[in-house]
Amino acid sequence: MSKKKEKANKPKKVILNQRFDDTFRQCIHNSNFMIGFFIILSVILIAVFSGVLEPYPYDEQMVGPRLEGPSWEHWFGTDNYGRDELSRVIEGSKLALWVAFLGASVELALGITIGLAMGYFGKWVDRTFSFLTDLTWCIPGTILALAVVTIIGKGLTNTIIAVSLVAWAGYARPVRSKTMSLKNMAFIETGRAFGESSRAIMFKYIFPNVVPSLIVMVSMNLPGTIMSTTTLSYLGLGSQPPSADWGLALSDGMKFISRAPWLSIYPGLALVYTTLGFNLLGEGLRDILDPHMKSQ
């Protein structure tokens, strides 16, 4: 028995390795992917080494004069509490990555479960959730998330959850159609013939086939999640002071826009840099993993 298994597994592994090598080569040759990859890598490194990189404690007040322009002591200037803006921008990268991580996890968990269920069970499950998808698309995501946050309460984590709660439909639809097309394929039938349960079939047979599209979807959706979350923070519903969140920093900066425009520039640049990184990564991954998927 075990010998038989080994035999069956061996060629598969070779193919997988080959596929991995191929994908790896494609990644290296894809400039979008590489630029995006290095941008995100740099953001991660900055976040990890924020303790070393921050010239001043990010939340300490009066490390310099208030609202002072960029100088050698304070590269990005200081804010209205005399805090060092550079340190705060660096600290903000941690929050941006947290948004990316938590946002992706919640969106994926919801999208996959609902999408698989819709595709696999069809009928009323499908119809109900399809209608819900249509429904959530009637109100622009960020605005709906805004309403949800006011119900579940302010705060960064709540904001991320609200944004992701609204975004599930974007995942569920493609997962659903992929599941539908896979459902009737021979290997699924085989699984069913062996008496596997619905849940086992969904997660063991169908799910692995959806993974490449999911990786692409996550990376394409992340910029939107980050932007929505930042927007809500900007509006005062997300991160609360004294957090170093970029959105919050920008809304503080707006108060001093005439006197201290740099406060409105650097956190925004950091935000665009990160979002652009995820965008490029997503573009690249789409070209590599799912060349047939269109941008919409």
Next chain:
Amino acid sequence: MGEKLLELKDLSIDYKIKDGYLSAVNKVNFTIDRGEVFAIVGESGCGKSTLAHSILRLLPGGNEIVTGEIHFKDEDLTLVDQERMEHVRGKEIGMIFQNPLDSLNPVFRVGDQIEEALLLDDMSEEDAYKRVIELFKDVKMPDAEERAKSFPHELSGGMRQRVMIAMMLSRNPELLIADEPTTALDVTIEAQILEILKQMKKEFNAAIMLITHNFGLVAEIADKIGVMYAGEMVEQGDVFEIFENPQHPYTKLLMKALPSGTKNDGRLQTIDGSVPRITEKKPECRFANRCPLADEKCRTENPPMEWISDTHYCKCFHLGEEEK
């Protein structure tokens, strides 16, 4: 037969790909006379479609390199400017494509699409409309007036191909290139389309360059045959010579693959392997890896054209040998 209409000299087409070139067509030579039907036969992927598109400069554009000469009447089409080429298209050389659904614009009525071509020749709209109806009758379109107002998706495959033929005959071209005109159609429709082509040839005295992988079709209509393999013309001759006395091992295999009796389904499924992608030009016979007669020489040297008669040549070292 008659006067020389089209002559290809050493025509090669290479596609630039990521790491190097893909040789789609390699040094192809042939001539078509007025009123003659020349058929190019080969499996899919052998470069016959690329060859056909290159004559009217209709390749997708960007990454292909065309070398050699395409003499049409008294000029070299590879050298003419864009404006002249636009004049040649439709007016002097017409082209019918493989899939008649994709080849018609879905948002315009078919009659208007033909009229559009006619209006290029200083014709009043009224005359153009009349001509469309006439053409539709020529290609045996039922309810010509009615059909002219239809959208492509409202027509059946056969009717769409009639529209294509009518469109391409509308300006009386001297040469008609038909790129697999019946592949997407079923057998009975195929026969009808073939009948139309034959009649057109007689009536308009047009030369036809027929591209197909269907030997049955060739036997029905062609005067001369060229057999293409992996971008090269491996054998060429008039229709009787090829059918009676095929020389190249590939031609022989194609003939064998043709089921006797049912001429309409001459699909070539019984040859092992597939047409190779040629990414580097080596001195070798491109058929060597599938050829039952291949030996060391075939793998190291390019076979020259061996003339069997004035009109019949074959590129093979093993002429006259039988399969062991």
Next chain:
Amino acid sequence: MKEYIIKRLALGVVLVVAVSFLVFSLMYMMPGDPIDIMISDRVSEETKAEMAHKYGYDLPFFTQYFNWVKGVCHLDFGTSARYRQPVWSLLGARIPYSLRLCSLSLLVEMLFALPLGLLCAVKKDSWIDKFCVNVSLVLTAVPAFWFGTLLIVVFAVGLGWLPISGYQTPAHYILPVAAIAFTSVGSTLRITKAEVLEVLHEKYVTTAYAKGLPRKRVLVKHVLRNSLIIVVTLTFMSIPWMITGAVITEKIFAFPGMGNLLLNSIVVQDMPVVQAVLLIIAILTVICNLASDIITAFLDPRIKDTISGGEN
């Protein structure tokens, strides 16, 4: 065709009703007590209860919902807790500004995205294509609110050419419109390019060339006409985006539109106003989708036939 439109309309109505329910229950779930917002000073419990009774906040959920819907049908969205004014009169004053802002932004966006998208597709891999594609990649990463801020920093604070905020003159519209249009132009441009590229590779384009049509005629007649179908869908699709952008942008530029009203009302939990604005946005989105479906059906004879159950 008629049947199709009726069917789509019916679906639209169902969606609007469902959205109204969603919006109402969202607001119902909000933690604040509407009476507390109305009354600034501490008042006795009896007065509060009286107020709640007066505005119907003591009724069961479904009764409240049905009363609200009944009102909405007569354009009565209730009374703003904060402004102590009928919501409809608040909205009536603001809707024109938002509509002007949004339609101008949409116009500017399309004026840039469509011609440039076409150009990029036709001149694929030229410097102009690379330039446009890279710029739009960056622009899609820029949030509207920050782009608005940047514009203020440069053109209002730095150069002093344009006003920082307000709405009185046409000059006041320039920066907000730019902020909304340019942050959404990127994705539209890229989609346009992709779609035109696809059309360019269609066989019927080759046929058009093969008949002898000059290049310009092929591009204008055959390519553009087919791309138009996508362009319409695209235009309508970008409207929700535009609304999101507009809501935040109005806030930054202190623009007296619905977006600003919505944000201010959410902060103080002025529920009748929030409900009304959300419902209006939803109805607008549904109408846009509907319009897009119907127009595409008119533009594409294939769709028209499949939906009216043609012979094919």
